Amino acid sequence: MTSGPHMMSWSRVSKRWGRAVVFASLSAVMAVAQLIGPAEAQGVGGGATVRLLTQDEYRNVIADVFGTDIKLAGRFEPDLRVNGLIAVGAGKAGVTGSALEQYDNMARAIGSEVTDERHRVLFVPCAPKSIHDPDPACAKRFLAEMGELLFRRPLMDDELAYFVDSATQTTTHTGDFYTGLGFGLAGILSSPQFLFRLEVSEEDPAHPGLRRLTAYSKAERLSFLLWNSGPDQALLAAAKSGALHTKKGLDEQVERMLASPRLENGVRAFFTDMLEFDQFDTLGKDTTLYPNYTAEVAEQAKEQTLRTIVNLLVRDRGDYRDLFTTRKSEMTARLGSLYRVPVSPRDGVIDAWTPYEFAPDSGHAGIITHASFLALHSHPGQTSPTIRGKALREVFLCQKVPDPPATVDFSRFNEATAARTKTVRERLQMHSESPVCAGCHRITDPVGLTLEKFDTVGGFRAIENGTPIDTSGEMNGVKYEDPVGLGAALHDNKSVPSCLVSRLYSYGVGRPPAAEESKWLSGELANQFAADRYRLPALLRRIATSDAFYQIVPTALSASVSSK
């Protein structure tokens, strides 16, 4: 465990919020409860949250503030996924002692690099009187500028004084102004005010009795939703001036952010979370059976799906439902080796991306036939229609499929004991013989079996153990013959866009929707999404400019917590 100046800011926050905030599992409930106070009226909205920056958010904020050449010298603890989203899990994540040490290491390394000879001219807006002596005025200027971007609000006077003092003491001790400055910056970066998104509410003057996020918290929620990073200076300025609390000011900022290339970052981050792509970090495959599945291919499989999503939803302003039917994508020659399709290496480089359209008879159509989905939801050495069916229903339909009961004897279904069967379909038929299993498997298996023509890593296959694979299936009364038909059924399933609406909102607010929010999401907002022809930017605009997104309804807090 580290000690010294960096830890002092945690102690200060600890005194303010209670010890639970610092080292123990940080309870969003406790912190929020102290911030929002009692409510006097109800409306559509929910609780404020305290969210630990996810790994991607941390990286993005550092890259946005300091540039991409600043290296992160440390290791993140795994993100926590709750209710299908890391964005929700971040509100329940704590910081262990070892994690805090890692954050401190990263903070020190960043502080040192930002103030080194190469970078200081870019970030330090003043020169000290002597590089061997403290210069509190210059340090204050630098730390105030950086602090505002990192805390997503201006530093309070005592906060700034504390970090300036830290820099001054270090300079005195080391005889180097920039070492002190880097140490002060490291203090900011290892503070809970940076590592956590601390949402603060206030009375809403427009709706007496209701509360709303403060302008800075509003800017933060908006920025992470659309850009997956902290607010830029323009957004902070709008918060500072109060413009963000006006309809015109909010609309202007939302339109500016939707038009920015950084929107793609935000959309990629949301779908990375929704599609559970973080699980690729621990995904292994039997390389004897599937030697073409390499770390590079796994990374490109993820990237392919994200490129497909961004191309369709952001660049082409397409219909979200078409993600389940489109054959258009991008490909590299290396990834093409997994699909066993020819992909001419662009500029002769096998890892270069090139537009690609799956052939009509390839069986691949829609992102559920991408290697990313198929590989992620399979065993290392064999497919699992149950896992694929469960994932499809949970990820795209927001349905909850229960885990199997603890008493299930899985040996009945594995290949060795089911040797008399040739296909997975035949083996899974045994589920119907068990009433304990049949309930859930009726939901998952018919969907997953349709994807059986794709092996564990997503390659196409027509037969299994010499037997043609039957991919016919049925979902909610809609029958189909193959994955293309399943994609079409998803395209036309009303639950698919409704699920996206709910997921996206939940992603933005960092918690499951409260009861009143759920009604609004499945009713008015889902209808608006349909009226907008299922365009994602339109849905983001609706959410980002809604009152509900920023309104704090304390009673909803207890509803969301109880839904855990």
Add this chain to the structure above:
Amino acid sequence: MRIREAIAFVAVGGATALSMVPAQNAVASETRQYAVYLSYPAMSNEEGDCKPSNPDSIGILREGLRLQGKSSAEIEQAVDGVQRGDKRPDISMRGKLEGKTVDAYLYPFSVPDSQLSLVQGHVGIGFNLDGKDKPEDFVDPLTGERGVDNQLFRVLGCSRPWRAKIGEAGPYQLGKWEQTFESAPAWLIDISGIDSAENDDDVEVRVLLAKQPLARNALGTALAYLTFTADPITRTAGNVVHGSIKNGRLTTGKFDFYLPSEPQKQAEYGLRDARMRFEFLPDGRLKGIVGGYQDWRPLYITLALRRSVGEQSGSYDTPGHYYAFRKLADAYPDPKTGQNMYISSAYYLEAVPAFIAYPEPSQQLTRAQ
């Protein structure tokens, strides 16, 4: 019946697709494409086929020092030092030419013939290239063909880097491919017009160079089903030959085979009167043999370029191989001297399934000009 297809990658609506454009009214036939991940001289060594054994690196050192005029005591002192870990003395300058000391690797004829042992026996891999069954020829154990010409095996088969049993590669051969696996442009094989992989009286085989090297899979071997861009260099344009498939074995007619390679391996592979045979393996790979007459001078240069490394690590007597090549070369004599300049050879080829993207005709024309 086979039909030649022009295969090209063409841009369709911004996407890339494989377009098969029949030159005439086509019936469906299959094209199989491969990337070669390993090639090595076809050896078929047996116990006791090299008598006496060729000298090892210490023996080569002793002889080199002797040629440099060192005394017996000096030689033994140097050998003792090397065996204790001292730096090996440089014996490259051991040749004598017109009274001057010269580099024995560059001027191999400046040292006496060391009379390297050559492979004895009559089991050898390859093809009967000249249609004759001569005393020095082999019988191929894999096909039963008699009169097989592969004198390269006799030259290399008694030296450690190449010596190997049937179907195996000498350690030196695997190492050469490992060194250039991800840097040297890959070799490609395109077999088209396959109506039946078991029996087909006419298929077409092309051998060409890729613009990209191989890539590795998770096991460290060649990544299969990768797409390579064909490099339309003019000297590979002749690598087209017809063949037939009988009982699953594809055998081609004669053609002149040329592929550039890496100096680390062999500067180039040029085989005259070449023939190939392949088998389609159940796992999708292709395995086979290419045989033909090869100019032995580039072969010797490849050995000479390794200089003392070859003699020290490879334990082969470099100038000794020069004399062996001259003696066993069996085709294409120099009109003036009568010295055969080509030696019969055979190489294994192993390849993984791949895709080949051919440049559009306009690009080929530009390159050819």
